[in-house]
Amino acid sequence: MTTLIAAKDSSSxxxxxxxxxxCKGFGTxxxxxxxILAHRNVAQKKLVRMAYEELYQEDLIQQFKSExxxxxxxxxxxxxxxxxxxxxxxxNEALKKETPDxxxxxxxxxxxxxxxxxxxxxxxxxxxxxxxxxxxxxxxxGDFRRLLVVVTSAYRYDGDEFDENLAHSExxxxxxxxxxxxxxxxxxxxxLCTRSKxxxxxxxxxxxxxxxxxxxxxxxxxxxxxxxxxxxxxVIRCIKNPRRYLAKVLYYALNDLIAEEHALSxxxxxxxxxxxxxxxxxYFQRNGITLDSSVAKKTSGNYMNFLLALLxxx
Amino acid sequence: MTTLIAAKDSSSxxxxxxxxxxCKGFGTxxxxxxxILAHRNVAQKKLVRMAYEELYQEDLIQQFKSExxxxxxxxxxxxxxxxxxxxxxxxNEALKKETPDxxxxxxxxxxxxxxxxxxxxxxxxxxxxxxxxxxxxxxxxGDFRRLLVVVTSAYRYDGDEFDENLAHSExxxxxxxxxxxxxxxxxxxxxLCTRSKxxxxxxxxxxxxxxxxxxxxxxxxxxxxxxxxxxxxxVIRCIKNPRRYLAKVLYYALNDLIAEEHALSxxxxxxxxxxxxxxxxxYFQRNGITLDSSVAKKTSGNYMNFLLALLxxx
Numbered sequence: 001m002t003t004l005i006a007a008k009d010s011s012s013x014x015x016x017x018x019x020x021x022x023c024k025g026f027g028t029x030x031x032x033x034x035x036i037l038a039h040r041n042v043a044q045k046k047l048v049r050m051a052y053e054e055l056y057q058e059d060l061i062q063q064f065k066s067e068x069x070x071x072x073x074x075x076x077x078x079x080x081x082x083x084x085x086x087x088x089x090x091x092n093e094a095l096k097k098e099t100p101d102x103x104x105x106x107x108x109x110x111x112x113x114x115x116x117x118x119x120x121x122x123x124x125x126x127x128x129x130x131x132x133x134x135x136x137x138x139x140x141x142g143d144f145r146r147l148l149v150v151v152t153s154a155y156r157y158d159g160d161e162f163d164e165n166l167a168h169s170e171x172x173x174x175x176x177x178x179x180x181x182x183x184x185x186x187x188x189x190x191x192l193c194t195r196s197k198x199x200x201x202x203x204x205x206x207x208x209x210x211x212x213x214x215x216x217x218x219x220x221x222x223x224x225x226x227x228x229x230x231x232x233x234x235v236i237r238c239i240k241n242p243r244r245y246l247a248k249v250l251y252y253a254l255n256d257l258i259a260e261e262h263a264l265s266x267x268x269x270x271x272x273x274x275x276x277x278x279x280x281x282x283y284f285q286r287n288g289i290t291l292d293s294s295v296a297k298k299t300s301g302n303y304m305n306f307l308l309a310l311l312x313x314x
Numbered sequence: 315m316t317t318l319i320a321a322k323d324s325s326s327x328x329x330x331x332x333x334x335x336x337c338k339g340f341g342t343x344x345x346x347x348x349x350i351l352a353h354r355n356v357a358q359k360k361l362v363r364m365a366y367e368e369l370y371q372e373d374l375i376q377q378f379k380s381e382x383x384x385x386x387x388x389x390x391x392x393x394x395x396x397x398x399x400x401x402x403x404x405x406n407e408a409l410k411k412e413t414p415d416x417x418x419x420x421x422x423x424x425x426x427x428x429x430x431x432x433x434x435x436x437x438x439x440x441x442x443x444x445x446x447x448x449x450x451x452x453x454x455x456g457d458f459r460r461l462l463v464v465v466t467s468a469y470r471y472d473g474d475e476f477d478e479n480l481a482h483s484e485x486x487x488x489x490x491x492x493x494x495x496x497x498x499x500x501x502x503x504x505x506l507c508t509r510s511k512x513x514x515x516x517x518x519x520x521x522x523x524x525x526x527x528x529x530x531x532x533x534x535x536x537x538x539x540x541x542x543x544x545x546x547x548x549v550i551r552c553i554k555n556p557r558r559y560l561a562k563v564l565y566y567a568l569n570d571l572i573a574e575e576h577a578l579s580x581x582x583x584x585x586x587x588x589x590x591x592x593x594x595x596x597y598f599q600r601n602g603i604t605l606d607s608s609v610a611k612k613t614s615g616n617y618m619n620f621l622l623a624l625l626x627x628x
Contacts, residue, residue: 118432118469121469122469125469125472125473129473129475130471130510131428131468131469131470131471131510132469133467133468133469133508134468134470134508137508138504138508145500149504149508150447150463150467153447153463153464153467153469153508154445154447154448154463155432155435155439155445155447156445156447157444157445157448158439159443161443186456186459190448190451190452190463194445194447194448194452194463194467195448196444196445
């Protein structure tokens with residue numbers, strides 16, 4: 001369930017005019033921007049952006065970039081983007097780092113539906129004049145590359161059917177890979193990155209039933225290629241229970257346990273209109289504190305106000 | 315340019331009724347089927363199939379399967395299908411063979427546009443409840459798998475932009491791969507399977523200018539893994555000049571130089587409404603005989619009549 005409280009009747013022209021007023025003149029009235037944007041859904045935001053472009057011949061996001069700064073600017077811009085455009089931008093940014101941020105890439109490739117991720121790939125091509133897969137391939141090496149190219153390339157089947165026999169036989173293959181510590185085996189990449197999510201969940205259950213342990217535990221042994229192992233586990237976690245994975249990312253971000261600075265706003269912005277409510281519940285169950293309280297403790301100013309508004313606080 | 319001579323004004327209801335008449339009763343009037351279907355374009359065929367289903371509660375293709383046989387049945391059924399449905403079926407069939415027919419898979423992945431191939435992947439999921447990539451991955455092994463998974467997964471950028479510096483640097487990488495005979499190197503797969511076709515053509519030209527030989531010649535050295543090398547060359551040929559590649563497939567098929575029995579009808583049916591005219595010209599330039607004459611020599615009966623009609627012979 002969404003945490004977004006979207007306005008029932010909003011006028012995109014009025015919104016555009018009010019945003020213009022808030023941006024022009026001395027300083028920027030951030031409170032006005034929050035009061036409008038944090039209460040508009042995808043379709044409404046799209047219309048506001050079109051109206052703004054029509055009225056002022058300027059792209060709303062460019063406007064924000066020139067007026068705002070820091071985490072607030074970033075959050076407002078990302079939120080104003082279309083989800084596919086935003087996911088493409090997240091991946092592009094992750095690839096631009098000196099060491100590409102594989103976790104962000106896997107998170108987006110594996111927690112979106114096949115159609116959502118395909119839309120992100122289309123948008124990536126439109127924005128960057130390259131395909132996402134070629135940039136992933138040219139900016140990574142070795143086992144990582146093999147994993148990331150397949151995980152971002154495959155257009156997974158999204159249906160509900162799965163095959164229990166296949167789940168058993170592939171649980172067995174995965175077990176052999178783990179037993180032999182052959183973690184860069186092509187089989188593990190093939191199974192994790194091309195099978196449908198329903199099929200994989202069935203394989204993970206079969207694995208637990210057959211071997212009395214979870215596959216992520218099996219992949220937690222000491223191994224020289226630790227980061228790659230962590231990437232495999234990330235794929236599994238994102239597929240097995242994307243909400244739990246995202247709740248964990250939020251916890252890590254709010255407790256300075258990950259270096260990646262944008263995780264907090266990425267997850268909140270990506271899920272506010274989808275299932276942030278359920279993620280919030282999982283967060284509370286695990287940490288005994290609500291996401292809102294953690295955000296309020298950790299952040300401040302306009303950035304805090306904006307995130308809290310997206311979390312459903314008026 | 316198309317070789318198809320499509321009827322200017324056809325009625326899908328009348329077509330469906332005439333097909334029904336030709337199929338029912340004693341025997342089947344194949345000439346009627348040819349006279350209708352070989353002169354309908356994609357949109358017209360779609361409407362006829364819908365009208366047939368509406369009128370007789372039967373799928374037209376199932377009807378043909380029960381009435382016809384052999385190469386003619388196959389050709390009529392494939393031609394009646396939507397192009398995406400047909401490509402998905404070709405790949406599914408290629409994967410079902412004891413040794414998957416990698417050339418068919420590469421031909422379809424690399425001679426279609428990105429959007430056409432994506433449509434085939436969607437149709438594959440719809441028809442077989444699996445994603446194409448997972449079936450490719452589970453039915454192939456080793457270097458072949460690596461190549462085929464990436465070639466079928468990547469959603470290549472289809473735009474016209476290319477980067478000459480990149481072309482030079484990647485021509486150099488490919489040359490090193492060839493020099494070191496490291497043909498299963500990930501770099502060659504990455505470059506051939508994820509870069510846009512325009513970028514690759516620029517890389518192939520750079521390669522020839524820099525090293526005085528074509529890259530396919532460089533990949534023609536003796537090597538224990540011959541089939542895999544041939545697969546790499548097939549990818550290159552399909553991207554460099556798809557029409558010339560398809561003209562060659564037709565030549566091989568018409569001269570019993572390939573084991574794969576369905577190549578002739580696959581290429582004619584896939585291209586009749588696109589560029590079979592140009593393919594025909596290339597065929598003539600190379601072989602000094604028109605495609606029509608070769609088809610007339612090699613085939614016979616209804617199958618011949620149907621293919622010749624698709625080739626523009628009334």
